[in-house]
Amino acid sequence: MSKRIEVKAAMSGIFYRTASPEEPPYVEVGTEVKKKQVLGLLETMKVFQKVRSPVDGKVAEILVENETPLKDGDVIFIIETE
Amino acid sequence: MGRTFSKILVANRGEIALRIIRACKEMGIQSVAVYSEADEDSMHVKQSDERVCIGPAVSAKSYLNIESIIQAARDTGADAVHPGYGYLAEKKAFAVACLESGIVFIGPKPENLALAGDKIAAKTRMQDAGLPVMPSSPGGVSTIEDARAFAEKIGYPVMVKASGGGGGRGIKVCHNVAELEEEFPVARMEGRTAFDNDEVYVEKYLTNPRHIEFQILADKHGNVIHLGERECTIQRRYQKLIEECPSPALTPELRNVMSRAAIEAARAVDYENAGTVEFLLDSDMNFYFMEINSRIQVEHPVTELVTGVDLVKEQIRLAAGGTLDYSFDDLNRRGWAIECRINAEDPEKNFKPSPGTIQEYHAPGGYGVRLDTHLYQGYELPIYYDSLLAKLITFDLTREGAIDIMRRALHEYRIEPLKTTIPLYCQVMDDNDFREGNFGTDYIERFLPEEDGEEDDDL
Numbered sequence: 323m324s325k326r327i328e329v330k331a332a333m334s335g336i337f338y339r340t341a342s343p344e345e346p347p348y349v350e351v352g353t354e355v356k357k358k359q360v361l362g363l364l365e366t367m368k369v370f371q372k373v374r375s376p377v378d379g380k381v382a383e384i385l386v387e388n389e390t391p392l393k394d395g396d397v398i399f400i401i402e403t404e
Numbered sequence: 405m406g407r408t409f410s411k412i413l414v415a416n417r418g419e420i421a422l423r424i425i426r427a428c429k430e431m432g433i434q435s436v437a438v439y440s441e442a443d444e445d446s447m448h449v450k451q452s453d454e455r456v457c458i459g460p461a462v463s464a465k466s467y468l469n470i471e472s473i474i475q476a477a478r479d480t481g482a483d484a485v486h487p488g489y490g491y492l493a494e495k496k497a498f499a500v501a502c503l504e505s506g507i508v509f510i511g512p513k514p515e516n517l518a519l520a521g522d523k524i525a526a527k528t529r530m531q532d533a534g535l536p537v538m539p540s541s542p543g544g545v546s547t548i549e550d551a552r553a554f555a556e557k558i559g560y561p562v563m564v565k566a567s568g569g570g571g572g573r574g575i576k577v578c579h580n581v582a583e584l585e586e587e588f589p590v591a592r593m594e595g596r597t598a599f600d601n602d603e604v605y606v607e608k609y610l611t612n613p614r615h616i617e618f619q620i621l622a623d624k625h626g627n628v629i630h631l632g633e634r635e636c637t638i639q640r641r642y643q644k645l646i647e648e649c650p651s652p653a654l655t656p657e658l659r660n661v662m663s664r665a666a667i668e669a670a671r672a673v674d675y676e677n678a679g680t681v682e683f684l685l686d687s688d689m690n691f692y693f694m695e696i697n698s699r700i701q702v703e704h705p706v707t708e709l710v711t712g713v714d715l716v717k718e719q720i721r722l723a724a725g726g727t728l729d730y731s732f733d734d735l736n737r738r739g740w741a742i743e744c745r746i747n748a749e750d751p752e753k754n755f756k757p758s759p760g761t762i763q764e765y766h767a768p769g770g771y772g773v774r775l776d777t778h779l780y781q782g783y784e785l786p787i788y789y790d791s792l793l794a795k796l797i798t799f800d801l802t803r804e805g806a807i808d809i810m811r812r813a814l815h816e817y818r819i820e821p822l823k824t825t826i827p828l829y830c831q832v833m834d835d836n837d838f839r840e841g842n843f844g845t846d847y848i849e850r851f852l853p854e855e856d857g858e859e860d861d862d863l
Contacts (some may be wrong), residue, residue, distance in 0.1 A: 334759050334787050342597060367748065367791040369572040391461075391787065394759075 327377050329399040331392040335366035337373075347388075349399075353381045361399055364392070379391040379403035409433055409484040409508065414448065415465060415498075416488030416720040419778045419795060420700070424486045427716040436480045438473055440466035444768050447778040453847045454480055461788045467491045472500050477507050484508040484723060486629060487715075490790075493699040509753055510723040510784045512677050512698040516614075519673050524567045524605050526673070530693045533672035537666050538684065538692040540607035544694070551588050552581060554606040559610065565589055566595030567603040574598060575642060577609055610692075612844030614653055614685040615639070617697075619667035621708045621718055625627045630663045631711050632737070634680075636705055638832075639697060640848050645825070646832065648742045649706035652803060652841025653685065662691055663732065665769040698750035702745065702795065706774040709741035709799040740803040740809050746777075747789040750823035758823035759785050770849060771808065772799045779819065787801035793824060803841070807833055 331337065339347040339362050342371050355375045362373040383400040386392065407671035411434040414424045425448060428435040449455050456476040457777035459466035466472070468491055477485055483624040485502055487509070492498040504632040511517070519526050522643045524543055531537050541554040544567060555578070557561045564587055566574030574586035574594045588604070619631040619815070628788065629820050635645045635651035654662070666681040673696065682694040682702050702716045749755040765781035777794030778851060785793075796817065798809040808820050811833035829849050837849075 333757070335757075336787065338612070366759055366787050367789060369757045369791070370754070 324402050325370075326378045326382060327334055327379065327403055329373060329401060330363055330397075330399060331370070331396045333364070333395060334391070334393050335364040335371070337386050337388070337390050337392050338363040338365065338392045339384075341359060347396060347400065349381050351381050355379060355381060355401065359394055365398055373398060375399075375401055377401055377403045407619065410434060411482045411484075411509075412510070413438065413473070413480065413482035413485045413549040414452065415467070415473050415492055416490070417443055417446060417778075417789065419776045419790065420488040420702075421441050421446075422451060422778050423776055424488060425452050425717055427714065427720065428750070430567050431717060431720065433720070436482050438467075438474065438476050440677075441662065441787075442786070444787075445783065447780060447783075448856060449684060460622065461786065463491065463788065467834065470501050473498075474505050474507070474820050476501075478648055482507065484510055484512040484720075487699070489699045489702055494697075496521070508723050510677070510719050512675060512679060514674060516675050516679070516696075516698050519723055520679075520696045522567060523565065523695055524603070526695060527693070528674055529780075530669055533668055535669055535672075535693045536691060536693070538592050538608050538610075541605045544603035544606070546603075548585060548588050548808050551584060551604075551606050556580070558606070558608045560561055560779070561609040563607045563609045564591040564604050565607055566599060566601065567605060568595055568599035568601035574604075587733060610684055610686050612846050613637075614651070614844060615644075615682065615694075615840055616651055616654065616662065616685050616691070617680045617682040617701075618663055619701075619715070619721065620666055620670045620675065620679045620681055621678070621705070621715075621728055621784075622670055622677060623722050623728045624676060624725055624801055625727055628667050628670045628675065629728055629731045631707050631713060631715075631732060631735070633659060633662065634701075635705055636682075636703060637843055637845055638847055639845055640852075643743065644703060645827065645848060646742065646744055647703035648740065648803070648806075649710045650740070658689060658691075665691070665693070669696060677722050678715055698755060702792070703743055705776060705795060705797045706741040706743050709774065709797060711735045711737055712738060721730050739799055739801045740806045741797055741807045742798045742803075742809065743797045744796055744814065744829045745792060745818070745825070746796055746819075746829075747825045748792040748822050749825055751828040751851070754821075755825075757791050760786050760823065761785070763820055764818055766816065768796065768816035770809075772809040772811070773797075773813050774799070785822070793822075805837060844848070 379401040384401040413436040425435045435452045436459045437455045458472040489491040499509040501515040520840040539558045561579045564576045578584040592602040612636040624627040637647040680697040685692045748758045763785040800806040
């Protein structure tokens with residue numbers, strides 16, 4: 323049975339899908355990911371934190387666009403896991 | 405006497421914007437605040453005489469937007485701009501844009517800004533002027549082979565530094581060849597992305613030195629004075645946390661020698677307005693020129709409390725052509741001042757930022773307390789800007805007295821429910837080594853929880 327796991331913003335901040343504008347996004351829908359793999363970045367008050375996958379699985383949905391300001395607890399990704 | 409300004413645009417936000425607006429009010433000068441869409445409710449916007457929205461929340465489109473700020477100055481008829489610190493304060497292009505628009509830039513000349521931003525050129529100029537500088541590669545290093553050769557010549561540990569770096573970014577400490585080979589390309593990359601300049605240099609690294617800086621003032625008529633030193637040793641990741649004036653490490657003789665060197669440094673670059681000359685001091689009391697900061701410093705209040713000189717008003721007066729007709733020895737100096745930079749960061753959790761809305765606010769007061777802050781009850785911290793909440797500064801006739809007042813004031817201060825660095829400073833004020841003035845740059849580490857290896861999440 324596959325489960326859908328939500329990945330939420332740990333605090334409010336600006337979400338980035340890439341490390342810099344020239345680089346490709348960390349993940350796309352369908353990307354296979356390992357537990358702790360970096361999915362994106364969250365910038366809060368000039369500090370960047372990595373958003374990591376809590377499980378092994380596959381990126382099922384990306385719910386927010388690059389450079390979107392998020393609130394604490396907003397869902398960013400849905401990871402599908404076995 | 406002389407000319408002054410009728411209206412100053414303050415090209416900054418937060419506590420420093422408020423600090424400058426307060427100086428304007430006291431001088432009878434009109435003030436214009438600029439603000440981003442995220443800062444509509446910010447205190448500097450409420451306190452200024454006029455206000456102009458200069459763009460969206462992201463700094464690159466507002467507080468770093470030269471065109472928009474110059475336009476705001478024109479529209480409001482401001483005859484001068486004060487840049488504060490950070491943002492455009494040390495951007496030569498901004499100073500030039502002001503000049504070309506007939507607006508006075510309250511700060512150093514564009515040439516001073518360019519030199520201060522280029523650390524290799526600044527060091528070379530200081531060496532030529534006879535100042536002691538840290539042994540380093542004579543110019544930029546572009547290959548790992550050259551980096552290795554210089555490191556072997558000057559001896560490990562070494563630092564790889566981005567030539568265009570600042571604020572502690574683009575600095576890598578390497579204890580051996582392996583670390584150098586790993587960090588060299590990273591430093592170049594960071595320099596390229598953060599400062600658009602991938603030139604790096606290799607410099608001798610002092611283990612646990614002290615950071616001592618001298619406040620400089622220079623007028624347009626060739627007079628250069630110093631206003632004593634600030635002790636800025638207590639840092640974390642090259643970000644200053646606690647500063648004081650004077651330094652518990654300096655003897656009057658050493659202060660004399662270092663202050664002369666600081667004035668020499670300012671003269672060597674034909675410096676104008678307020679600036680700071682930073683030195684490193686090793687355990688044998690040898691000092692080395694590090695850099696010139698061509699702006700008002702965050703930690704300027706400790707100098708103000710001890711010397712009685714309002715540095716922001718002096719910046720404004722000197723930019724209008726005023727003369728320095730006094731020197732350090734004429735000042736009625738007394739006592740001791742200490743500053744704690746209170747950040748919205750959790751010291752228990754690797755200094756993670758702590759955004760939010762202030763639900764309960766109580767500011768400390770009483771004898772010997774100065775508080776520079778833009779906070780108020782109900783204020784929501786924007787996520788877009790740095791985490792400096794307040795500068796708490798205390799003053800007394802003795803260092804011990806200033807520490808006692810600081811400890812008391814820190815315990816009074818309530819900024820709920822945010823996590824702040826206040827509990828960390830409470831511990832420091834009770835620490836014997838701090839009270840005895842006995843510390844180096846690694847001092848703060850003893851108060852921090854061991855990093856558990858998974859805490860690599862802040863980049």
